[in-house]
Amino acid sequence: MTNITYFPKNKEMFLKQAVEAYASWHLPEAVQYMEKALAIEKDDTLYPLYITLLLELYELDRAERFFEKTFPQIDFVETTPELDVLYIRLLIELWALDKAKLLIHHRIDRYQGNSVIVEELNGLLDKLEQQEQAYQRDKEKQIKDVLTQINHVENLSFYQQQHIIPLLNHLDDALYSQSVHTLLHSALHPILKTYLLEISIEKKVLQHFNMTWFGQTVELDVNQLSPVMDHALYQACLKYIEEVVQDEHIKEMLIKNTLLYFSILYPFPEVLFEHYDIFVRTLMKRNAHEDIEYQREWFEKIEYWIAQMEEC
Template sequence: MGETVPFPKNYEWYKKEAMECFLSGRMEDSIPFFEEAYRLEQDELLNTNYTTALYQIGEYEKAKEIADDKYSFYESEESLALFYTAILIKCHLFLQAEQALLFRKKKYPLTDTSEANWTAVQSLLEEEQAKIELEKQQRIQYLLKESYSLGDKSFAKQSAIMKELEEIPLELFIEAVRPILANPYVNGIVKATAIERLAFEKVQGSFDIYWMKEKRSIQPCTLTSIKKHKIVQEVMFLLSERIEQTNPSLYQAMVQEVSLHFFMLYPFIEEVITSPTEWVGLYQKRYSESNQIEESDYETNEMNRWMQKVEQELMDLT
């Protein structure tokens, strides 16, 4: 008669196929059938088998998602509570797992067998925590090594590494950013990101920095963030006042460009933008049909040269 063709919403057929794969150890093959069956009927036994299959193939987040559908059921039996705690551990939800281990002492009467089972789960927790800590330390050492050659990488890679560095302990972050700030080939936006954290943490001491083809030094504890910088706030206010109401789309385009320039100029914004009004005027002229600058206006000319220099730096470093 040929192979059975499942009808739409044929729960029993999907369940049968899922369990045949499951019981023969073919967990990966069982997943599509479990998924279809569970979509049609959220049976408790099906839930535990589906969750087990997901756990066995390493799909821990999905396993927790399915188990959570029947959370009270998993709390109803000690064996299921053991399994759910193991899922928490594999999802690296260590605090929840530790709380579950404490809770079981009050809820379930301990026998020799259950004590051994919970001890095994406790060992799994400790092993997983140690594994994650080791991986974390290895990743930090990799990032520290990469910080010395960050200038050899693309802007996208530089940004990705800096994003990770921002999450490491401050002492190690300071160690990593010193070579980054002094490297002439690291993008100015990446350097600004590093300096902002140093400033936020009020880090003491001096840091050498290669900024706009100049060797300089900074004291992070004396700096503010870009957003809170007085000149930045004045420029953004003027842009909003002059352009936002009359031309919102132009305003958004200008804000993106201005923000990018601030990152490139940080932490020496005040040395370049000596007049927020004239700086905004330069942007207006750049976006208008006539962008000629009066030769007699020395200050504006000087800032215009800086604006061109920033744009060249962006082209060179990206």
């Protein structure tokens, strides 16, 4: 029978290896040995070193999971001064600044008799406030940059205009409403105006307002609008395509282009879609490069804006 040599798997050996790895600045190995030691025996005295190693390695997710599993009530119940400080350090690294600030003030009151810990906590409070100030400066710069882009949207490509939309989320409600109003009267691509309208329908930030639609100023009531894909004319168009088109490839192409054309014309798609059956047949002919007259002017306007999208 083959002799099997079992290497000693004891806590002291793993701790020794963890210390040696740490001394050599091999931190990932130190963490592995520490975890093996803790797997053999839970030891509260080792937790601070273990968490310190994780923070040094910026293993924030692992550190967070450790606290959630080992000290699920740490937000409400003190553990040890060292672990409380490490937990607050973790929160600051995770940018959970409000929670960290509350805990710092609570722990300062709790550890008034421990000047060393109170000094550490005050140091963390200073770091937190510096991060808050940096965050506020960055936010103000982002807002300024967004407003500058909005006011010069006519100079931007479709891709650059597209990039503006998610940045609106950095604005408060008042600035958001003002910015959307500006964009709806600007040279913003029509399909992006449609996207803004759909967001407004969802958020109900705007109610009654006006916008520039293909050179015309039009008045709108958000409560009277429905999302593009819920619009009755769009649904009728889809139903017609399903009924008359058999080829799946052609059907897919028609549905895709119908949504594109509809989105560019929204919120007044009836200029082209009122006779949705004629529109579908015309769209099929245009893709076949046949000469057609139905609403030629509108097709050409839409295809101009499609070309703007394709230039990116």
